[in-house]
Amino acid sequence: MSDSQRCVLTIAASINDYECYLVDVRGFAANSRKLHLRVVRKLLEACFTRGNVRWSDLQFKQVAAFLTTEFNRLRNQWTQKVWLVAVRAFIRYFEGEGRIPRGWGDALPRRIYWKQASLPRYLSTQQVTALRDACARQTHRHLRDTAMLLVFTRLGLRTEEVAGLLVKDVDWEGGSVLVRSTKTRRERTLPLPEDVGQGLVAHLRVRPQSSSEIFGPRRPPYTSERIYQHVRNAMASLFRRAGLPHARLHSLRHTAATGMINRGASFKEVADVLGHKSMATTLIYAKLDMVALSRVMLPWPGVAR
Numbered sequence: 001m002s003d004s005q006r007c008v009l010t011i012a013a014s015i016n017d018y019e020c021y022l023v024d025v026r027g028f029a030a031n032s033r034k035l036h037l038r039v040v041r042k043l044l045e046a047c048f049t050r051g052n053v054r055w056s057d058l059q060f061k062q063v064a065a066f067l068t069t070e071f072n073r074l075r076n077q078w079t080q081k082v083w084l085v086a087v088r089a090f091i092r093y094f095e096g097e098g099r100i101p102r103g104w105g106d107a108l109p110r111r112i113y114w115k116q117a118s119l120p121r122y123l124s125t126q127q128v129t130a131l132r133d134a135c136a137r138q139t140h141r142h143l144r145d146t147a148m149l150l151v152f153t154r155l156g157l158r159t160e161e162v163a164g165l166l167v168k169d170v171d172w173e174g175g176s177v178l179v180r181s182t183k184t185r186r187e188r189t190l191p192l193p194e195d196v197g198q199g200l201v202a203h204l205r206v207r208p209q210s211s212s213e214i215f216g217p218r219r220p221p222y223t224s225e226r227i228y229q230h231v232r233n234a235m236a237s238l239f240r241r242a243g244l245p246h247a248r249l250h251s252l253r254h255t256a257a258t259g260m261i262n263r264g265a266s267f268k269e270v271a272d273v274l275g276h277k278s279m280a281t282t283l284i285y286a287k288l289d290m291v292a293l294s295r296v297m298l299p300w301p302g303v304a305r
Contacts, residue, residue: 011044014053021093029182030225031160039086042070055099060107063091067108084108122254127244128153134242140206145238147203148215148231149252150196156256156274158183159249163228165214170200181275188275 009017015037022028022036044053046069047062067087071080092105123131135145151162161179169178175192200214211222217230235249253274260270 009053011041011048011051011053014044015041018090018093027185029160029185031228032183035082036086036089039083040090042066043087043090055094058100060104063087063104064108121248121251122258123244123247123251127242127247128255130242130244131238134238143199143203143206144215145234147196147199148234149238150199152235152249152252153256153259154193154196155179155190156253156260158253158275159231160228161275162215163213163224163231166212167204167214168212170197170214172197179275186275188272190273 018040019033019037022033028036043063043066046066047058048054067084070083074080074083088105088108091100091108094100095102095105131149132146135142135149148162151157151165155177157165157179158181160183161181164180164182165177169180170192171177175197176189177192179188179190181187204214208218211217211227213222213227215231215234216222216227232249235252239245239247239249257270257274260273261267265273
């Protein structure tokens with residue numbers, strides 16, 4: 001038995017070691033890191049009920065049993081895949097550290113996942129109208145929500161990109177906005193539609209001069225995590241006011257992409273606007289291009305009778 005296997009650490013210390021690896025070696029963004037660490041914490045708490053991690057005591061059947069229990073609880077196929085990926089990444093890291101035997105990561109149960117099998121969840125025209133109507137007043141809150149909604153639905157930004165928008169990122173004379181993504185670690189410059197610009201101006205004129213972020217909270221602290229949660233909470237409140245409490249925030253990004261496709265934009269143009277690293281990510285919207293699909297659609301047998 002190696003020294004690393006004999007070592008006893010607390011769950012918190014083990015998670016801290018793994019977080020350093022995710023940051024320094026894998027370069028995970030904050031949101032991805034948070035998800036992986038949540039899964040890992042539940043795994044360790046299930047396998048080491050006393051709170052101390054002794055790797056020599058860990059058995060493969062415990063890890064498999066944990067995944068089986070979680071898969072029974074989490075019925076969504078996409079969620080199951082995310083949890084399996086997180087557990088496998090964690091196991092392989094500690095295999096490399098020599099704390100557990102090699103081969104466990106490859107032996108973990110696999111889930112059948114049909115890539116691009118489902119349609120992207122976008123909002124209907126009526127649902128978007130309901131969101132706009134729910135922030136139609138001229139209060140600071142409603143003007144902020146209107147500007148935020150326009151940025152989501154017209155520019156197709158991710159939540160963390162909306163939260164990271166700075167006042168200086170908007171080129172009012174040139175009609176463009178600089179978007180930074182912590183997920184892809186790349187920047188892109190997008191045209192600023194007139195209605196989005198008007199919404200931002202109306203919001204900036206009445207917002208408290210609190211932070212350099214366009215959608216920062218009214219009071220400190222102005223940390224990136226707090227601003228991100230502020231944007232999420234503001235949109236969740238808007239969804240509830242519009243009678244859409246079960247709609248996902250990411251559906252706004254799908255709505256923007258769907259609108260571009262239906263207006264005749266190419267997949268390359270959509271990929272550039274959304275900031276996709278790979279065109280494969282954008283191709284899920286091919287199933288929403290009804291005009292192109294109609295050209296290759298075969299007649300239903302018997303339809304001419």
